[in-house]
Amino acid sequence: MSHGVALKPARSQKSADLKGTVRIPGDKSISHRSFMFGGLASGETRITGLLEGEDVINTGKTMRAMGAKIEKIGDEWIIQGTGNGALLAPEAPLDFGNAGTGCRLTMGLVGVYDFDSTFIGDASLTKRPMGRVLNPLREMGVQVKAAEGDRLPATLRGPSTPNPITYRVPMASAQVKSAVLLAGLNTPGITTVIEPVMTRDHTEKMLQGFGANLTVETDAEGVRTIRLEGRGKLTGQVIDVPGDPSSTAFPLVAALLVEGSDVTIENVLMNPTRTGLILTLQEMGADIEIMNPRLAGGEDVADLRVRHSQLKGVTVPADRAPSMIDEYPVLAVAAAFAEGTTTMLGLEELRVKESDRLSAVADGLKLNGVDCDEGEDTLVVRGRPSGKGYGNVSGAPVVTHLDHRIAMSFLVMGLVSEHAVTVDDAGIIATSFPEFMDLMTGLGARIEPVESRAA
Ligand SMILES: O=C(O)C1=C[C@@H](OP(=O)(O)O)[C@@H](O)[C@H](O)C1
Numbered sequence: 001m002s003h004g005v006a007l008k009p010a011r012s013q014k015s016a017d018l019k020g021t022v023r024i025p026g027d028k029s030i031s032h033r034s035f036m037f038g039g040l041a042s043g044e045t046r047i048t049g050l051l052e053g054e055d056v057i058n059t060g061k062t063m064r065a066m067g068a069k070i071e072k073i074g075d076e077w078i079i080q081g082t083g084n085g086a087l088l089a090p091e092a093p094l095d096f097g098n099a100g101t102g103c104r105l106t107m108g109l110v111g112v113y114d115f116d117s118t119f120i121g122d123a124s125l126t127k128r129p130m131g132r133v134l135n136p137l138r139e140m141g142v143q144v145k146a147a148e149g150d151r152l153p154a155t156l157r158g159p160s161t162p163n164p165i166t167y168r169v170p171m172a173s174a175q176v177k178s179a180v181l182l183a184g185l186n187t188p189g190i191t192t193v194i195e196p197v198m199t200r201d202h203t204e205k206m207l208q209g210f211g212a213n214l215t216v217e218t219d220a221e222g223v224r225t226i227r228l229e230g231r232g233k234l235t236g237q238v239i240d241v242p243g244d245p246s247s248t249a250f251p252l253v254a255a256l257l258v259e260g261s262d263v264t265i266e267n268v269l270m271n272p273t274r275t276g277l278i279l280t281l282q283e284m285g286a287d288i289e290i291m292n293p294r295l296a297g298g299e300d301v302a303d304l305r306v307r308h309s310q311l312k313g314v315t316v317p318a319d320r321a322p323s324m325i326d327e328y329p330v331l332a333v334a335a336a337f338a339e340g341t342t343t344m345l346g347l348e349e350l351r352v353k354e355s356d357r358l359s360a361v362a363d364g365l366k367l368n369g370v371d372c373d374e375g376e377d378t379l380v381v382r383g384r385p386s387g388k389g390y391g392n393v394s395g396a397p398v399v400t401h402l403d404h405r406i407a408m409s410f411l412v413m414g415l416v417s418e419h420a421v422t423v424d425d426a427g428i429i430a431t432s433f434p435e436f437m438d439l440m441t442g443l444g445a446r447i448e449p450v451e452s453r454a455a
Pocket residue numbers: 028029030100101172173174175176178200325326349
């Protein structure tokens with residue numbers, strides 16, 4: 001389903017202390033991969049805690065279109081996979097809606113098959129660069145017909161025998177790494193991915209869990225070499241998806257900023273490739289207590305108790321970006337209320353997300369009265385802890401550009417700004433966090449829809 005029929009504006013206002021205990025919906029990255037690997041593996045995969053956001057549901061639909069049987073019984077998703085190498089040719093274009101992850105990983109997964117598969121998405125996804133995935137697939141022998149600049153719509157056709165490659169990932173991207181590895185699943189021999197900067201490792205861990213012969217070697221400089229033996233058997237698994245740390249970021253930052261708040265967020269994924277925001281906020285002086293750390297399904301998980309804190313500005317180093325890449329918009333909002341200056345470095349990848357997030361964040365901050373500078377790959381925010389004068393005084397809403405994280409970040413901003421903050425669309429939040437409004441208002445946040453208008 002592609003979003004974008006009608007905009008649904010929403011407004012948030014200065015709120016009193018946020019209080020309560022919440023459970024965050026499942027991690028989006030792990031949920032996409034659960035549908036993909038379950039849909040591909042032999043036998044049955046059972047998933048609980050799956051994120052039922054639009055992005056993930058679209059991945060489920062595309063796996064169904066390629067032969068997986070997927071149903072929900074009670075709280076459990078039950079999948080009968082096709083078996084590795086046995087996906088069926090999709091009869092219609094595969095529509096990934098707003099999801100870069102769903103689209104790029106599936107390009108790898110099915111692009112190497114010797115039949116046509118066509119990829120489409122919404123207006124946001126159609127603008128995003130696909131060459132980063134299509135280029136290594138071309139090296140593996142895949143033919144590509146794509147719109148100008150390697151954009152969607154794109155049609156891929158694999159050769160009769162794909163070529164195993166050694167690919168050094170040129171940018172810090174788990175999606176690119178994963179696409180090459182997933183192409184390697186249906187390629188004879190060893191596909192090797194060299195990852196100079198570590199990104200989220202869910203593909204590696206989950207493929208090992210499904211029985212793939214995959215090894216990871218890390219050298220003294222931290223460069224990782226991932227080797228996958230193609231055309232092996234994958235076997236269905238039982239998966240319990242932990243809570244999404246990227247969704248957690250919104251109630252977490254809200255609790256830090258709203259005076260008197262004390263919020264507990266349960267069952268949060270604490271994989272070290274995903275915890276950069278928590279580390280950064282702790283450096284800024286945040287009171288985040290990590291409670292009951294435990295291992296669940298091979299992943300670190302914990303409960304987080306978050307209390308209102310006076311934050312101070314810090315410099316966030318470029319090498320931390322991969323571990324908090326989706327959290328910069330909400331970190332920028334936290335920085336707007338910190339004492340002093342926060343400097344964020346190494347943000348080039350933000351320009352190719354659902355929106356150009358660096359511009360979207362800087363524009364939104366400026367619209368709401370925040371003193372900030374957007375550089376080519378940097379953002380500098382000079383904070384004002386009182387929030388005095390902040391808010392949409394001009395009456396113009398924040399433009400979200402079909403970007404869920406821009407919408408949620410600025411709704412958090414309104415909870416502590418002197419004036420209300422309005423965003424032009426909150427409907428897009430359903431791509432990653434459909435429960436956002438209810439969860440936030442349940443804690444005491446004043447967020448409400450404002451009258452709709454046609455797009
Ligand atoms: O592999 C994944 O699940 C993801 C990787 C990241 O994208 P990039 O690979 O483009 O950095 C991230 O921004 C996205 O939300 C999810």
